[in-house]
Each structure stands twice: as C-alpha cells, then as structure tokens.
Amino acid sequence: xxxxxxxxxxxxxxxxxxxxxxxxxxxxxxxxxxxxxxxxxxxxxxxxxxxxxxxxxxxxxxxxxxxxxxxxxxxxxxxxxxxxxxxxxxxxxxxxxxxxxxxxxxxxxxxxxxxxxxxxxxxxxxxxxxxxxxxxxxxxxxxxxxxxxxxxxxxxxxxxxxxxxxxxxxxxxxxxxxxxxxxxxxxxxxxxxxxxxxxxxxxxxxxxxxxxxxxxxxxxxxxxxxxxxxxxxxxxxxxxxxxxxxxxxxxxxxxxxxxxxxxxxxxxxxxxxxxxxxxxxxxxxxxxxxxxxxxxxxxxxxxxxxxxxxxxxxxxxxxxxxxxxxxxxxxxxxxxxxxxxxxxxxxxxxxxxxxxxxxxxxxxxxxxxxxxxxxxxxxxxxxxxxxxxxxx
Numbered sequence: 108x109x110x111x112x113x114x115x116x117x118x119x120x121x122x123x124x125x126x127x128x129x130x131x132x133x134x135x136x137x138x139x140x141x142x143x144x145x146x147x148x149x150x151x152x153x154x155x156x157x158x159x160x161x162x163x164x165x166x167x168x169x170x171x172x173x174x175x176x177x178x179x180x181x182x183x184x185x186x187x188x189x190x191x192x193x194x195x196x197x198x199x200x201x202x203x204x205x206x207x208x209x210x211x212x213x214x215x216x217x218x219x220x221x222x223x224x225x226x227x228x229x230x231x232x233x234x235x236x237x238x239x240x241x242x243x244x245x246x247x248x249x250x251x252x253x254x255x256x257x258x259x260x261x262x263x264x265x266x267x268x269x270x271x272x273x274x275x276x277x278x279x280x281x282x283x284x285x286x287x288x289x290x291x292x293x294x295x296x297x298x299x300x301x302x303x304x305x306x307x308x309x310x311x312x313x314x315x316x317x318x319x320x321x322x323x324x325x326x327x328x329x330x331x332x333x334x335x336x337x338x339x340x341x342x343x344x345x346x347x348x349x350x351x352x353x354x355x356x357x358x359x360x361x362x363x364x365x366x367x368x369x370x371x372x373x374x375x376x377x378x379x380x381x382x383x384x385x386x387x388x389x390x391x392x393x394x395x396x397x398x399x400x401x402x403x404x405x406x407x408x409x410x411x412x413x414x415x416x417x418x419x420x421x422x423x424x425x426x427x428x429x430x431x432x433x434x435x436x437x438x439x440x441x442x443x444x445x446x447x448x449x450x451x452x453x454x455x456x457x458x459x460x461x462x463x464x465x466x467x468x469x470x471x472x473x474x475x476x477x478x479x480x481x482x483x484x485x486x487x488x489x490x491x492x493x494x495x496x497x498x499x
Contacts, residue, residue, distance in 0.1 A: 121230070121271040122232075122269070122271055124230070124271075125230035125231075125232065125271050126433075126435055126436050128172075128229065128230055129172050129230075129435050129436075129439065130428050130429075130434075130435045132172060132175045132176060132179070133175070133424075133428055133435055134425060134428050134429065135179070136148070136175055137421055137424055137425050137428070138425065140413055140421060141421045141422070141425070148397070148398075148401035148405075148411050148412070148413070149174060149178060149401065149405050149410070149411070154174055154177055154178065154182075154185045154299065154405070155185050155297045155298070155299045155405075155406075155408075156170055156174075156185065156405065156406045157169070157170045157173040157174060157177070157185040157186070157187060158185060158186055158187070158297070159186070159187055159188060159192075159274075160186060160187070160188040160192055160277070162296070165187070165231060166232075166234070166443050166447065167399070167402055167442055167443040167444075167445075167446035167447055167450075168232060168439040168440060168442060168443035169231040169232060170402060170406075171398060171401075171402050171439065171442060172229075172231075172439070173185070173187060173229065173231070173274075174402075174405065176229050177276060180276070182276045182278040182279075183278055183294075184276070184277050184278060184293055184294065184297055185297055186276065186277045186293050186297060187229075187231070187274040187275065187276055187277070188274060188275060188277065188280075189272060189273065189274055189275075190222060190228070190273070190275065193220055193221065193222055193275065193280055194220075194221075196209075196220040196282075196286065196289075197209060197217070197219050197220055217285070217286075218281075218284070218285040218286075219285060220280060220281060220282050220285045220286055221280060221281055221285075222275050222279055222280050223279055223280060223281060226275060226279040226280075228273035228274060228275055229273070229274055229275070229276075230271050230272070230273060230274075231271070231272050231273075231274050232269040232270070232271060232272075233269070233270050233271075233272050234267045234268065234269055234270075235249075235267070235268050235270060236249040236252075236265055236266065236267055236268070237249075237265070237266045237268060238251075238252040238263050238264070238265050238266075239263060239264050239266070240262060240263055241262060241263065241264055242262070247263070249265075252265065277290070277293065299408050300408050309354055309355020309356055309358075309359075310355065311355075311359055311407065311409070312460055313453050313454075313456040313457040313460060314359060314362065314453060314456075316456055316460070317452065317453065317456055322452065322456060323344075323366065323369070323452060324369060324370070324372075324375060324448070324452075325337075325342045325343055325344060325369050325372075326342075326343045326344070327343075327344045327346065327362070327366075328343065328344065328345050328346070329346055329347070329348045329349070330345055330346075330347065330348070331347065331348050331351065332345075332347055333347060333351075334347070335347060335361045335362075335364070335365055336365065337365045337366075337368035337369045339372060339379065342369070342372060344362075344365045344366065344368075344369055346358070346361060346362050346365060356404075356409050356410050356411075357412070359404065359407075359409050360400060360401075360404050360409060360410070360411040360412065360414075361400075361414065363399070363400035363403045363404055363411070363449065364396045364397065364399075364400040364414055364417075365396075366400070366403075366449050367395060367396040367399035367400050367403075367442075367445045367446070367449065368392065368396050370399075370444070370445040370448045370449070371392065371395070371441075371445065375448070376441070376444050376445065376448070378392070378395070378441055378445075379392050387423070387427075390420045390423045390424070391427070391434075391438060393414075393416075393417045393420050394417075394420065394424050394438055395438055395441045395442055395445060396414075396417070397413060397414060397417050398438070398439075398442045399441075399442045399445040399446045399449070402442065402446045403446050403449050403450060403453075406450060407453070
C-alpha cells in the first residue's frame, strides 16, 4: 500500500512508523468487515481491555490497536510489557539499585523469563505532560502539579505529548513455562465476563442506572420508534426501547455509538459541528463513533457490530486510511478521548453499585487495591487531556 507521507530526510519517525502499523491493522480489519459487515468489530469473547503487567489499563487509542493486533496474532491474554519489564521479572532491587537474581523457596535461581526469539514488538503511545507556569514559563513536575489546589492549578498550562514505546504480549514470552503461577494469576484476572443475564433480558445495571438517573452528559430518551440518533441541536440522545432490538447487546452497542457522538459537542470535546449527512466530516465522525462504541463495548464483554447506517462508509474509511496516516492519528485520538469519557462515567456508576452491595475491593495480596490506585491515576491523566482538548 502507498501512503502520502511527509517524512524528513532522516527517514520516518517512530510516530510515523507506529501510525503505519496502526493504519495497516485498521485497513485489514475494515477490509474484513467489508466482506461481511454484519460481523462484530471484535470476535465474540476474544479479549478483555488490554493492560500492562502491573494491571494498568492502556488508553483507548492503544487499547483498540492492541486488541486488533492480539486478535490477529491469536494471543490468549490482553497483557503487555516492555522488554525491560520482562527482564525485571528475573531479579529484585535494593535501595541502592543493586540487582539480586530471584530464587525459589529452596534457594535455587528461578527460570529466566525472556521474550521468545524472533518475536516482534508492537508500538504504543504513552502520554507525558509538561507543566509550565503561565507567567514565569518555569516548568514543574506533573506529579507536583497534581498536588496543587484547583485555584493554584490555574496558574499553569499543561501540555500533553505522545511518546512511542515498544511492548510485547506475555504470550510472546516464556512466562507460562518460567512463571506458571504468575501466568495463571493473569489468566484468572483477565477473563472476559459479560454483563449479567437476568432472565431472557441482557442487562447491564450500570448503564441502565445511567439512563434512569440521567447520569450521562446529556439526556438519553428511550422511545418506541425505529431510529437511534444524537441530536447536536437539542444535545439529546434518542434510542429505541431495548425490547425492540434483536438482543440486549445490540441495544447497548447502539447506545454506546450515540454516546460517543455526544462527547463531540462543543461544550465537551469540541469535535463535531453541523456536518452535512454523507460529507467527509460526517463519515469521519461515524468512524469515531464506531470505533469508540466497539472499544467501550469490548471493555464490558459486549459484542459490537457495525451500525447498519455506518456500513456505507467502509470504503471511504479505507480510502482515507490509505491516503495518509494522519487520518488514523486524529481519528484514534478522538476515539481515545471519547471512550475515556464514557468508561469513566460507567465505571463510576459500577463502583457505586458495588459499594452498595458491600463488595470488598481488596484481595488477600492487595493487588486489586494497587490496581485501583493506578486506575484512579489514569482517570486523572485522561481528565487532564480532555481538559486540554476542550481548550484548544
């Protein structure tokens, strides 16, 4: 395939190469869907939301491409790590930074964990933040900025920057043989679980509560009619009643599609204007909504099919992807911010439901508590990006 690129004389940058990989995967996926657009974006029951080895979620942009990549390669777990992180599984560090090889209970060195010979890494974008005093232009650390009061934060400008890192899936390592207990633990933690089946109705309590209690950024109305849409003029989502859909998964998938559209209002991510139906701008927004809803649905174990009205845009999406990797970059960034808004809202409601049910959130070894802390930090960082995006 040929892209129109603007590379410098030193050759493609790491970002350009990563976008090439992303575009290739997207083209392959859309070609696959074009052959049968009634197939789901992700194979049913294929994979949970990707995480790193510490249990921290990847953002929506990376998560989407890592799931496409894992599905293509046939990986069993959605867990990734850098080469250095794999190496660190073989030793422990003291306060001075000295390394000591890890040993078993008998004092024997543990088998070395390593990336399998011939395996190739996959790129991910990690966001870092530069914080600058608006008056003095002095920089401070982002961790220090987070400790400031809301009033003090107004004195600083925050600029996100994407950097490319290379990661490997755990199935590209010998972890299963070298650390069978750790691998089994990851398997248990990353089982894809669908929302509960209540009788014949597929029910997702957190989203049902979001609708009932008007917990989304705009009203969601369920009406006995045949169309689902987001009205930019009225800032309102209208969706047919759940009983009108062939199944509950279809209902939630369509709802997530319209919720993704609603994140683009000027007062939120300022992504969509009053685009003419069928225009290039309208078609790109449809791709954002399709990818965003597929990603959110997959996070909660729901299969998401291409919305029937969106299938007409498959060829346009392919053409744009082949023209320039910049199309995939801007689209995936929009998907990242939109999906973050939805998952933050849904996860917040799920936490409230779990708290009411008195479900403990710390297991015996404290792992869930640690992960919960990291996820809170992720939400703060994504929130910072969304805030920056609104102000652009």
